[in-house]
Structures are given as structure tokens and as C-alpha cells.
Amino acid sequence: xxxxxxxxxxxxxxxxxxxxxxxxxxxxxxxxxxxxxxxxxxxxxxxxxxxxxxxxxxxxxxxxxxxxxxxxxxxxxxxxxxxxxxxxxxxxxxxxxxxxxxxxxxxxxxxxxxxxxxxxxxxxxxxxxxxxxxxxxxxxxxxxxxxxxxxxxxxxxxxxxxxxxxxxxxxxxxxxxxxxxxxxxxxxxxxxxxxxxxxxxxxxxxxxxxxxxxxxxxxxxxxxxxxxxxxxxxxxxxxxxxxxxxxxxxxxxxxxxxxxxxxxxxxxxxxxxxxxxxxxxxxxxxxxxxxxxxxxxxxxxxxxxxxxxxxxxxxxxxxxx
Amino acid sequence: xxxxxxxxxxxxxxxxxxxxxxxxxxxxxxxxxxxxxxxxxxxxxxxxxxxxxxxxxxxxxxxxxxxxxxxxxxxxxxxxxxxxxxxxxxxxxxxxxxxxxxxxxxxxxxxxxxxxxxxxxxxxxxxxxxxxxxxxxxxxxxxxxxxxxxxxxxxxxxxxxxxxxxxxxxxxxxxxxxxxxxxxxxxxxxxxxxxxxxxxxxxxxxxxxxxxxxxxxxxxxxxxxxxxxxxx
Numbered sequence: 001x002x003x004x005x006x007x008x009x010x011x012x013x014x015x016x017x018x019x020x021x022x023x024x025x026x027x028x029x030x031x032x033x034x035x036x037x038x039x040x041x042x043x044x045x046x047x048x049x050x051x052x053x054x055x056x057x058x059x060x061x062x063x064x065x066x067x068x069x070x071x072x073x074x075x076x077x078x079x080x081x082x083x084x085x086x087x088x089x090x091x092x093x094x095x096x097x098x099x100x101x102x103x104x105x106x107x108x109x110x111x112x113x114x115x116x117x118x119x120x121x122x123x124x125x126x127x128x129x130x131x132x133x134x135x136x137x138x139x140x141x142x143x144x145x146x147x148x149x150x151x152x153x154x155x156x157x158x159x160x161x162x163x164x165x166x167x168x169x170x171x172x173x174x175x176x177x178x179x180x181x182x183x184x185x186x187x188x189x190x191x192x193x194x195x196x197x198x199x200x201x202x203x204x205x206x207x208x209x210x211x212x213x214x215x216x217x218x219x220x221x222x223x224x225x226x227x228x229x230x231x232x233x234x235x236x237x238x239x240x241x242x243x244x245x246x247x248x249x250x251x252x253x254x255x256x257x258x259x260x261x262x263x264x265x266x267x268x269x270x271x272x273x274x275x276x277x278x279x280x281x282x283x284x285x286x287x288x289x290x291x292x293x294x295x296x297x298x299x300x301x302x303x304x305x306x307x308x309x310x311x312x313x314x315x316x317x318x319x320x321x
Numbered sequence: 322x323x324x325x326x327x328x329x330x331x332x333x334x335x336x337x338x339x340x341x342x343x344x345x346x347x348x349x350x351x352x353x354x355x356x357x358x359x360x361x362x363x364x365x366x367x368x369x370x371x372x373x374x375x376x377x378x379x380x381x382x383x384x385x386x387x388x389x390x391x392x393x394x395x396x397x398x399x400x401x402x403x404x405x406x407x408x409x410x411x412x413x414x415x416x417x418x419x420x421x422x423x424x425x426x427x428x429x430x431x432x433x434x435x436x437x438x439x440x441x442x443x444x445x446x447x448x449x450x451x452x453x454x455x456x457x458x459x460x461x462x463x464x465x466x467x468x469x470x471x472x473x474x475x476x477x478x479x480x481x482x483x484x485x486x487x488x489x490x491x492x493x494x495x496x497x498x499x500x501x502x503x504x505x506x507x508x509x510x511x512x513x514x515x516x517x518x519x520x521x522x523x524x525x526x527x528x529x530x531x532x533x534x535x536x537x538x539x540x541x542x543x544x545x546x547x548x549x550x551x552x553x
Contacts, residue, residue: 019326022392042405044398049343049488051390055331056351059358140485143552195365199324202362203384206327210386216489221405255486258552262492291383 039221047217050284053252054104054209058202061105065112066198069182071189074117085121085171092122093164096129103131103253103279104209104288108201111182111292120175125167128305131253131279132159141275144257150320151268155257158276158316162309169304178301180294201292208291212284216250219283236314238270243310246278253279269317277309322367323387328359330394338546342400344487345551400548403468403507406480406493424448424455437462437514442481442494443550449517449532456517460537463515464545468495469507477504479513479534484549491549500536513539 068077081088096106110127114120131137133156145151182201242263251259256278260271281302290298334340335352344352422444431438439462440448448456468478478495482488498504498513505511515534 016322019388019391022388023395039404041398042401042408044393044396045342045401045405046489048390048393048398052331052334052340052343052352053348053487053489055327056348056355059355063358063362144485192365192369195362196369199362199366202324202359203387207383207386210389214389220489221408249489251490252486255484255490258483258485258492259490 042221043217046220047213050213050216050250051209054102054213054284057102057105058108058205058209061102061108062198062201062205063194064105065108065201066194068109068116069112069197070193072116077113077116077118081118081122085119085168088119088122089125089164089167089171092125092167093129093160096126096163097133097160103285104205106130107285107288107292108205111201114179115182119171120173120179121167121171124170124301125163128163128166128280129160132163132276137253137257137279140254141257144261151272154272154316154320155275157320158272158309158312159279161316162276162280162305162312165312166301166305166308169308170301173300178294178299179297182292204291205288208287209284212250212282212287215283215287216248219248235267238266239273239310239314239317242266242270242274243277243306243313246274247282247306249278250282250284251278267317268321269314272317272321273310273313276313277306280309281306322363323384324359324363324366326363326391327387328356328361328363330391331356331359334394339397341547341549342398342488345484345549346547347551348487400544401482401488401491403466403480405491406468406478406482406495409491409493410495422447424452439464441550442479442496443483443552446494446496446532453517453520457519458516460514460516462512463534464510464512464542466544467505467507467509467511468493469504470497475500475503479511482549484551488549494550496532496534498534498536500539504539505541510542510544511539512542 081091106127109130110123113123113126138152138156141152141155142149245263246256249259256275260274263271263274266274286298286302289301293301331352333356334343335349335356340349340352424444427440427444428438437460442463442465445456445461445463463479465479465481468480470476470478476497476499479498480493480495482491483494484491498515499518500513513534514537516537518533518535
């Protein structure tokens with residue numbers, strides 16, 4: 001313990017030097033490469049905008065979840081939720097509607113809820129519902145689809161249904177079978193404990209966010225456009241295509257309605273699928289989930305959510321749109 | 322350490338106009354808050370570590386990846402350009418996103434100041450379908466950057482990105498402008514005074530019925546501090 005305390009400042013110093021060296025290399029060589037390759041300029045812009053856009057919500061999420069992890073008594077949370085998946089899943093879904101969350105903040109919050117004894121199914125329902133159906137998303141969808149209020153309704157219904165169905169299905173999975181529980185960092189209740197927990201969660205999630213943002217930027221600015229021009233059409237193929245597009249583009253839930261509105265070569269139902277899948281499963285989110293709950297979890301949860309979201313969208317779309 | 326640096330980057334971006342290259346202006350207070358929180362968090366947990374009261378759980382290796390956005394941020398990337406517009410429009414059909422807009426009220430409010438009224442591109446594009454006759458008869462000033470067209474000549478696409486949330490969802494609005502002289506190079510920011518070409522001509526020029534604008538005057542301007550336009 002003592003030796004570690006002594007080495008940490010030295011380690012920090014070394015990191016500063018590494019950073020300075022990196023900056024120098026960038027400024028002298030990479031900068032020139034970047035100026036000469038406009039594609040990289042756009043890559044950098046999209047990459048940084050995904051990171052910066054997620055940053056406030058991620059910070060909010062880790063601070064909120066640190067408070068949950070450290071300060072909220074276990075008994076209080078378990079008492080607030082009615083027992084049994086039939087009742088706690090809908091309650092969690094409704095909590096998601098009321099609390100305006102971004103997809104990036106709901107992941108650490110769900111993680112800390114689970115480590116405080118909330119059933120996985122309920123916490124995951126909250127994780128899916130919070131970013132998909134909240135007042136901000138409803139308003140932006142209404143603005144993006146003027147004269148088509150039914151789109152707002154369809155998105156709301158389909159997202160809520162997807163969150164609850166996935167939650168109910170997950171309640172049949174034994175607890176902790178695939179999900180790695182975030183370890184409690186501190187047991188004492190103090191401001192320092194909250195800061196430590198939040199720092200730990202931010203570094204963990206932030207690292208994966210960077211990888212996700214890099215993938216998103218590469219797909220958006222470097223992947224051949226023929227991949228995307230080949231798309232289009234209607235019917236089941238379009239629904240799967242749009243689901244895949246939502247996964248690859250990883251647009252945040254407050255802005256995705258504008259993208260969907262512009263993709264007019266696709267059927268309305270397939271654009272609904274885009275809006276339902278986007279806030280729940282995309283590259284960035286799968287990586288964030290892998291960082292918080294482990295890879296095995298992400299490998300099971302993401303496909304389950306993706307397929308459910310597509311199925312529910314097709315159903316809701318055929319009834320409402 | 323990483324937290325403090327990321328926080329400082331967020332603060333630097335949000336307290337200047339640098340953030341407008343990436344995010345809509347409404348995100349500013351959020352980004353300021355996030356930056357300040359990160360600086361405080363990073364500072365507090367560094368103090369905690371120095372006090373020796375902490376355990377081993379800080380070694381989150383993946384956290385060092387956060388240095389990547391820092392390095393990219395130092396390079397100060399520019400706003401999405403003509404190349405990005407061409408890419409995006411290659412696969413997104415030109416269904417212009419709209420926002421609630423009352424051209425009559427806007428023009429009435431601007432009538433007092435005199436001169437040619439200036440419109441955001443997104444509102445102009447919407448007005449093309451609702452106020453065609455007015456736009457064919459009256460000149461309007463528009464600001465955007467140049468995207469060249471393959472067939473070239475005295476025409477270009479006046480371009481502006483519409484950003485819903487961040488540059489990752491940017492949608493290019495492009496409208497064809499015919500000029501008297503050769504248009505400036507791609508990515509030049511220009512202010513053009515235009516009239517909407519009457520329908521038959523537009524139809525003859527292109528098989529699609531995309532609107533065509535006739536430039537009366539064109540001059541270069543510096544890039545606006547808000548490079549994008551925003552719906553709603």
C-alpha cells in the first residue's frame with residue numbers, strides 16, 4: 001500500500017510526459033497528414049462529435065450511479081420495486097419514461113442498480129426504456145415528422161414494448177449467468193467514495209465510448225458509399241437493413257429522428273425500426289455495455305434486443321403506420 | 322489525470338465557439354457542466370490517491386483510450402465539408418427535413434430593416450414548396466458553402482448541413498445555383514442573392530424537379546461561427 005502511494009505520483013508524471021510526446025508527434029507529422037487528407041478531417045469531426053455529444057450524459061450517468069452505489073441504502077431500492085418480474089419490469093419501464101436519460105447515462109446507472117440488488121430484468125428494462133421513450137425524444141420525433149403524429153405514437157409504443165419484452169425474457173435467465181456485476185468500490189458513505197466510484201466508472205465506460213466513436217466515424221466517413229447506396233426498398237428486407245443502419249450509424253436518440261425523416265427511400269415501418277433499434281443497440285452502446293457488464297453479457301443481450309426490436313417494430317408498424 | 326484533461330478539453334470547447342463544429346448550441350451548458358464535473362472528479366480522486374487511502378481498483382487500462390479524443394481535439398478538426406456532403410447525399414435521398422416556419426411573418430418582421438432579406442437555407446428550402454410564387458419574384462440572400470458538381474460549368478450546389486444533435490447526424494441540404502461566372506472552388510463560403518427559377522426551366526434542365534436558383538450576385542464570406550443549421 002505504502003509503495004503504491006509513493007509510485008502513483010511518479011506514474012502520473014510519466015503519463016504527462018507520454019502525453020506531451022504524443023502531442024508533439026501529432027503536431028509535427030500527423031497534423032500535416034490530416035490537412036492533406038480531407039477524409040480524415042471529416043473522420044476527426046464525426047469522431048469528436050460522437051465523443052463530445054455523449055460526454056455530458058456519460059458524466060451525468062456515472063455521477064448518478066456513484067450516488068446510487070454509495071449513498072442509497074440497499075433496502076430502500078429493493079423496497080421501492082414490487083417483487084416479481086411481472087410487476088417490477090413494467091415499473092422499471094415507466095421509470096424510464098419519466099426520467100429523461102441518454103443511452104450513455106442509463107448504462108452505468110443500470111449497472112449500479114444491479115450491484116445494489118435490483119433484479120437484472122428490471123434494471124435492464126430501465127436501461128432500454130430510459131433513452132428510447134422520454135420527453136426529449138418524443139418532442140424531437142414530433143419535430144422531425146411534421147404532420148405525422150402517429151410516428152411519435154408508434155415509436156413510443158414499440159420502444160416501450162421492446163424494453164418490457166426483453167426485460168421479461170431476461171427474467172427467465174438466472175441472475176449473474178452472463179452479466180458481470182460491477183464491484184462495489186467503496187463501502188463507506190463519503191464524498192471521496194462517490195468521486196472514486198464515478199472516476200472508475202467513467203474511465204471504464206469512456207474507453208469503450210472512444211472505440212465505439214472511432215468505429216462510427218469510420219463507417220460514416222471512410223466506408224465505401226456503395227455499401228449504402230445498395231440499400232433501400234421496402235418489406236422485411238428494408239426493416240432489417242434499417243435496423244442494421246441504426247446499429248452502424250449510432251446516432252444519439254435525440255437526433256436520430258431527423259436522420260430517419262431524411263431517409264425517405266425506406267418504408268415508414270422500416271424507419272420505425274431504425275428509431276426503435278437506435279437508442280437500444282448500436283456499436284457504441286454494445287461496447288459500453290461490454291465495458292460495464294462484460295463481453296458475455298453483451299454477446300447475449302445485444303442480439304436479443306436487436307431481434308425483439310425488429311419484430312416489435314414490424315408488428316407496430318403494420319398496425320399503426 | 323485523464324479525467325482532468327478530458328474535462329479541460331470539454332471546458333475549452335464549450336467556452337469558445339469550437340464546440341459548434343461538433344454539437345448544436347443547446348448542448349453548451351451540458352458540456353460546461355460535464356467539463357467542470359470531470360475536472361473536480363479527477364482532482365478529488367487524485368487527491369485521494371495521494372493520501373494513500375485508495376485501493377488498486379483504479380487501474381482501468383481502457384481509460385487511457387480517452388487520450389485519443391484529446392489528441393484529435395488538439396488538432397481542431399474543421400466543420401464537415403463538401404466531401405462529406407457529397408458522400409452523404411450519395412445515399413440519402415434529398416427529402417429536405419423541415420421545421421415550422423412562417424415566411425410571411427419573417428418577411429414582415431424584416432421589411433423594416435430594408436434591403437434583401439436573408440434566410441437560413443433550411444427555411445428557404447421549405448418555402449420553395451409553400452411560397453414558390455414569392456421566391457420566383459423576389460430576391461433572397463442565402464449563405465452556404467460551395468459543393469462542385471461533376472458536370473461543372475456555371476453551376477454549383479449551395480450546401481449547408483442540418484444538425485439535429487451532433488455532427489454524426491448531419492444531413493446535407495443542397496440546392497442548385499446557376500451563376501453568371503464560374504463559381505468559386507469547393508468549400509468556399511459564399512453569400513448569394515438568388516431568385517427561384519420558374520418551374521418549366523427547372524424541369525427542362527434536369528429531369529427531377531429539384532428547385533434551381535439563379536444567382537444575381539455572389540460574394541465570398543468567412544465561415545459563420547455556427548457552421549450548421551438546426552431544426553426546431
